[in-house]
Amino acid sequence: MTATTISRATRHSILLLSFATFSSMAAQRICDAMLPELSRVFSVSLAQAAQVVWMFAVVYGLAQLFYGPLGDRFGKFRIVTYATLACSVGSLMAVFAASLDWLVLARVLVALGAAAIIPLSMAWVGDVVTHDQLQETLARIGVGTTLGNAGGQLVGGLLTDTLGWRWAFGFMTLLFGAVGCLLYADGRRQHAATPGVASSRQVVRLGFVAQALSIITGSWSRVVLWVAFIEGASGFGVIAMWASHLHQALGLSLTAAGAIVALFGLGGMLYMAVARHLIRRFGEHGLTLLGVCLMGVCALVVAFTPYWWPTIPASFLAGFGFFMFHNTMQANATKMAPAARGTAVSLFAAALFMGQSLGVLLAANLIERIGSATVIALGAVVLMAVGWFFASALRRRDALTNLE
Numbered sequence: 287m288t289a290t291t292i293s294r295a296t297r298h299s300i301l302l303l304s305f306a307t308f309s310s311m312a313a314q315r316i317c318d319a320m321l322p323e324l325s326r327v328f329s330v331s332l333a334q335a336a337q338v339v340w341m342f343a344v345v346y347g348l349a350q351l352f353y354g355p356l357g358d359r360f361g362k363f364r365i366v367t368y369a370t371l372a373c374s375v376g377s378l379m380a381v382f383a384a385s386l387d388w389l390v391l392a393r394v395l396v397a398l399g400a401a402a403i404i405p406l407s408m409a410w411v412g413d414v415v416t417h418d419q420l421q422e423t424l425a426r427i428g429v430g431t432t433l434g435n436a437g438g439q440l441v442g443g444l445l446t447d448t449l450g451w452r453w454a455f456g457f458m459t460l461l462f463g464a465v466g467c468l469l470y471a472d473g474r475r476q477h478a479a480t481p482g483v484a485s486s487r488q489v490v491r492l493g494f495v496a497q498a499l500s501i502i503t504g505s506w507s508r509v510v511l512w513v514a515f516i517e518g519a520s521g522f523g524v525i526a527m528w529a530s531h532l533h534q535a536l537g538l539s540l541t542a543a544g545a546i547v548a549l550f551g552l553g554g555m556l557y558m559a560v561a562r563h564l565i566r567r568f569g570e571h572g573l574t575l576l577g578v579c580l581m582g583v584c585a586l587v588v589a590f591t592p593y594w595w596p597t598i599p600a601s602f603l604a605g606f607g608f609f610m611f612h613n614t615m616q617a618n619a620t621k622m623a624p625a626a627r628g629t630a631v632s633l634f635a636a637a638l639f640m641g642q643s644l645g646v647l648l649a650a651n652l653i654e655r656i657g658s659a660t661v662i663a664l665g666a667v668v669l670m671a672v673g674w675f676f677a678s679a680l681r682r683r684d685a686l687t688n689l690e
Contacts, residue, residue, distance in 0.1 A: 295475075296414055299363070300423070302472050303407040304430030305465045306370050310403035311434025312441065313373060313396055313458055314342060319443030319529040319544035320451045327451070328386040332530065336650040337390050339526050342397045343518075343643035347636045349401035354409075354632025357402070362410040362628055367473050369402035371466035373458075380455035392455075404431060405635040409628040412620040424616050425561035432554030432609060439529060439551070443544020501630050507622045509679050514615060514634050515641035516672045521581070521608060522638070523645015524665030525550065528588060528601070531658035536594045546594075546601050553605025561613065570617070571680045573610045578673025580607025585666035589659040611673055 317324070317338045325335040357365045376395035383389035407427060415423045445454040501507050525547070532543035557564070564573060584604035588597050619634035620627060645665070652661050 299472055299476065300411065300427055302465070302468055303363075303366065303410065304427050306366055306403045306430070306469060307407055307427060308430035308434040308437065309370065309373065309458070309461050309465050310400040311431045312438035312461070313377070313400050313434075314346070315434065315438025315526075316442040316454050316458060317342075317393070318526050319439055319533075319540050319547070320446040320454065321530055322533055323446050323451055323540065324386070324389075330386055331654075333650040333654065334386070336526075336646060337386070338393050340643045340646035340650070341390050342393045343523075343639045343646060345394045345397040346401045347639035347641075347643060349398050350405060350632035350636035350639070353402040353406060354629035357406040357409060357628035357632070362406040362413070363469070363473055363476065365402050366406050366410070367466060367469040369399040369406075370462055370469055372399035373403075374460075374462035374466060377455050377458040377462055381452050381459060383452075383455075396458075401635070401639075405631040406628060408616060408620055409631040412627045412631070424620065425558045425565075425613050429555060429558045432551045432558060432605070434551070437548070437551070439544045440548035441544075443529065443540040443542075447539060447541040501622055501633055504622070506683055507630075509676070510615065510618050510622060511633060511637045513672055513676045513679075514619070514637040516668065517612070517615065518638040518641025518643075519645035519648070520641075520665045520668035520672065521612075521645075522642040524585075524649050524662055526642075526646050527649045527653065527658060527661060530653075531588070531662060532594070532597060535658055536592075536597070538594055542594075546597050549598060549601040550605035550608070553602040553607075554609035555605075556602075557606050557609045557613070564610065570614045571677050573614050574673055574677040574680065577607045577610030577612075577614070578670045580604070581611065582607075582666040582670035582673075585662055585669075589662040589666070611676075615676075 321332060321335045321339070324330075324338065325332050328335065353365060353369075373396050376392055376397075376399060379395060380389055380392035383392055408424060411423055411427055441457060442451075442454050445451070445457065502511065528547045528550075529540070529543040532538045532546055533540055538546070568576065581604050584600040584607065587600040588604070591597060591600075615634075619631050622630040622634070649661050649665070652664075
């Protein structure tokens, strides 16, 4: 299949799913740059304020175990639609949070909805796009994810510095509501056109436990899931601390810190724009090695530079490198179990975001003991190590698959 064989209606649906993944990732990152302000407003430590990040990630990860089978049985696109609308309600609760506990509860409710969006969108794409087009198409839908990563950091810092942190959640309320309505209209169009294809639903007779066991007992699947867990902890988890590091160590405003870290997402955007050529040129093994090395070196620059200006290109190039690696991981996740793709991708997302929750929790606590620079450097070293391991495992993938 070539790009021209993907129907116009399917491309439109993929675009809407990109809006949804943007919203989901922005919701995850919206609190990163506002942590110092939340610490001040609620008179708590930075580690306590970080609950709004790591609790989100914990709930997000655990909810994957619920949404995967649900998407396989009742339709992935449909579940994404209702989950997006539910996120609007949770974001509205955050606007009126009167205490940190209330805000954490609102974030948990948003996480319960947001958990469905990215993995089930990836799984839906895996259902409607053939193997030779998969990684490139995932890179396209990943544009929403990478923009959300950048937009969440930027909007969170900008609105917190100017209008106040509640306005950031007001923005998310409107965003989720608008995207959810667009998805709902498109879902109705799909159902009216081709009901059987619109839901992209497969008949799955195995229960969730049997499906999950069939996936996690596979040799290659275990490699993907473990690497995803460590990637979440050392990559996404530590990135959540970058804005606070720039604010406290280099004296930048929350707006400036959020804007610089937002360049991480823009670097990912650049990768998405040239992904087709890089995938064909380097393959999965090369993308993994180059990606983690670039990300690691740039993270070390952010950690130890005494000046603010090198963090601008470092953040941008770190995002480019990280998404070279992450896009390769996503493609492998969608291919773990084609007959239960929703469950497989949800297990991948669960591992990724459980790793992120652990990474944020450890990073927030270690910062008070060993400093943010050391924490970011440790995350860089771990990410490079796991990337080299995965690159080596890719070379042995055929042998591992034959053992299953």
